Amino acid sequence: MVDFSLTDEQKNLRELAHDFAAREIRPVAWELDRDSTWPQAIIDKAHEVGLMNTHLPEQYGGPGLDYLDGCIIEEELSWGCSGVQTSLGANGLASAPVMLGGSEDVKREFAEELVAEPKLASFCLTEPDAGSDVSGMRTRAVRKGDKYVINGSKCFITNGSYADWFVVYAKTDPEAGHRGISAFLVRRDDTVIVDKKEDKLGQRASNTATITFNETEVDARYLLGEENKGFKLAMMVLDRTRPGVAAMATGIARAAFEFACDYSKERVQFGVPIAMHQAIQFMIADMATKVHLSRLAAWNSAVLLDQGKRNTLESSHAKRFAADSAMEVTTDAVQVYGGYGFIKDYPVEKLMRDAKIMQLYEGTSQIQRLVIARETLLPRRIEEPATATA
Numbered sequence: 001m002v003d004f005s006l007t008d009e010q011k012n013l014r015e016l017a018h019d020f021a022a023r024e025i026r027p028v029a030w031e032l033d034r035d036s037t038w039p040q041a042i043i044d045k046a047h048e049v050g051l052m053n054t055h056l057p058e059q060y061g062g063p064g065l066d067y068l069d070g071c072i073i074e075e076e077l078s079w080g081c082s083g084v085q086t087s088l089g090a091n092g093l094a095s096a097p098v099m100l101g102g103s104e105d106v107k108r109e110f111a112e113e114l115v116a117e118p119k120l121a122s123f124c125l126t127e128p129d130a131g132s133d134v135s136g137m138r139t140r141a142v143r144k145g146d147k148y149v150i151n152g153s154k155c156f157i158t159n160g161s162y163a164d165w166f167v168v169y170a171k172t173d174p175e176a177g178h179r180g181i182s183a184f185l186v187r188r189d190d191t192v193i194v195d196k197k198e199d200k201l202g203q204r205a206s207n208t209a210t211i212t213f214n215e216t217e218v219d220a221r222y223l224l225g226e227e228n229k230g231f232k233l234a235m236m237v238l239d240r241t242r243p244g245v246a247a248m249a250t251g252i253a254r255a256a257f258e259f260a261c262d263y264s265k266e267r268v269q270f271g272v273p274i275a276m277h278q279a280i281q282f283m284i285a286d287m288a289t290k291v292h293l294s295r296l297a298a299w300n301s302a303v304l305l306d307q308g309k310r311n312t313l314e315s316s317h318a319k320r321f322a323a324d325s326a327m328e329v330t331t332d333a334v335q336v337y338g339g340y341g342f343i344k345d346y347p348v349e350k351l352m353r354d355a356k357i358m359q360l361y362e363g364t365s366q367i368q369r370l371v372i373a374r375e376t377l378l379p380r381r382i383e384e385p386a387t388a389t390a
């Protein structure tokens with residue numbers, strides 16, 4: 001059955017997330033952006049009302065929401081401010097490899113801490129010389145008895161300055177390319193050093209940092225999944241998180257679209273509201289279509305996961321389309337505002353800056369196209385259970 005009508009529970013969830021975004025995030029979003037302020041108060045409140053760690057299973061005290069529920073929440077919170085949502089949602093990115101690859105004890109220890117307090121976890125894959133091509137990573141993990149010792153630096157790590165936990169990808173077999181990567185859950189200690197906080201174009205309320213692991217010792221029980229299977233684990237994670245990024249992009253685009261609609265009805269040029277000019281109407285129409293299709297693609301890729309199906313192709317379709325659409329819609333929103341759109345006193349230039357990251361993190365739009373091309377030219381059956389792309 002194809003049916004995207006929401007259940008009463010999902011509508012309530014959307015209302016909760018929307019009210020939270022309207023009350024707690026929107027009123028301060030432009031101020032947080034201007035000063036690049038860390039939104040700790042919002043994180044504390046979001047944790048309190050249950051809008052964080054949404055996918056942590058009920059058996060560990062989490063809400064156990066499904067992927068479609070997650071998309072509904074992420075669109076609303078990103079409508080409020082996608083920088084804040086990136087800060088709130090990064091726990092989901094770090095939790096996924098723990099829930100997929102951790103032992104029962106490790107999962108429980110990690111999840112129960114995140115549920116009890118507004119603690120943060122970061123996902124540490126990218127390095128200065130290893131972005132789209134993670135096989136070039138230099139971080140090493142060397143087994144010594146019942147421990148691994150990790151050395152290396154990760155860059156662009158969301159929430160890195162504030163995280164209590166890190167999922168760290170490191171080479172355990174340096175000669176084996178992407179087949180020599182393993183994933184570890186690392187608790188912050190004084191061998192984990194924050195080297196640099198980035199000053200960013202957009203999503204300035206989120207924290208992005210360079211993190212160095214200096215002789216960091218990790219008990220072997222914190223190895224996630226099998227040794228040297230970390231790349232496969234990372235790809236499985238991204239299949240699960242890209243629907244949420246697509247939903248975030250939808251939220252940004254929707255915010256820009258709504259501002260543009262309102263402004264086009266108020267701004268008068270040539271004796272009529274600019275909404276009366278067909279050129280503006282067509283821009284608004286294209287924006288509306290892109291928001292609508294971005295949401296459908298995000299939901300479709302999430303529903304496949306909820307049904308236990310592999311969604312690699314669909315999550316790349318959704319992430320690529322929604323990210324590129326968010327960039328187009330926010331750019332058009334600036335166009336609808338004319339010169340005022342370029343001025344910081346008006347809301348849309350922030351959205352255009354925020355949208356840009358959607359085309360970059362969790363796989364650039366070019367990398368999504370590589371996945372789409374591979375999945376299209378060498379298709380695998382959609383009925384297969386969810387597995388990695390590697």
Ligand SMILES: Cc1cc2nc3c(=O)[nH]c(=O)nc-3n(C[C@H](O)[C@H](O)[C@H](O)COP(=O)(O)OP(=O)(O)OC[C@H]3O[C@@H](n4cnc5c(N)ncnc54)[C@H](O)[C@@H]3O)c2cc1C
Binds near residue numbers: 364
């Ligand atoms: C704000 C922010 C937050 C982030 N958060 C995290 C995080 O929490 N954890 C984490 O691990 N990483 C994070 N990242 C890193 C992000 O995922 C990478 O920046 C991204 O994967 C791209 O890597 P790169 O920047 O090294 O670009 P590169 O890989 O160097 O790419 C440069 C350009 O080349 C293109 N390109 C590369 N290879 C190909 C190819 N084969 N074919 C066609 N085009 C190609 C890319 O699309 C891009 O346009 C974050 C980044 C930012 C900016």
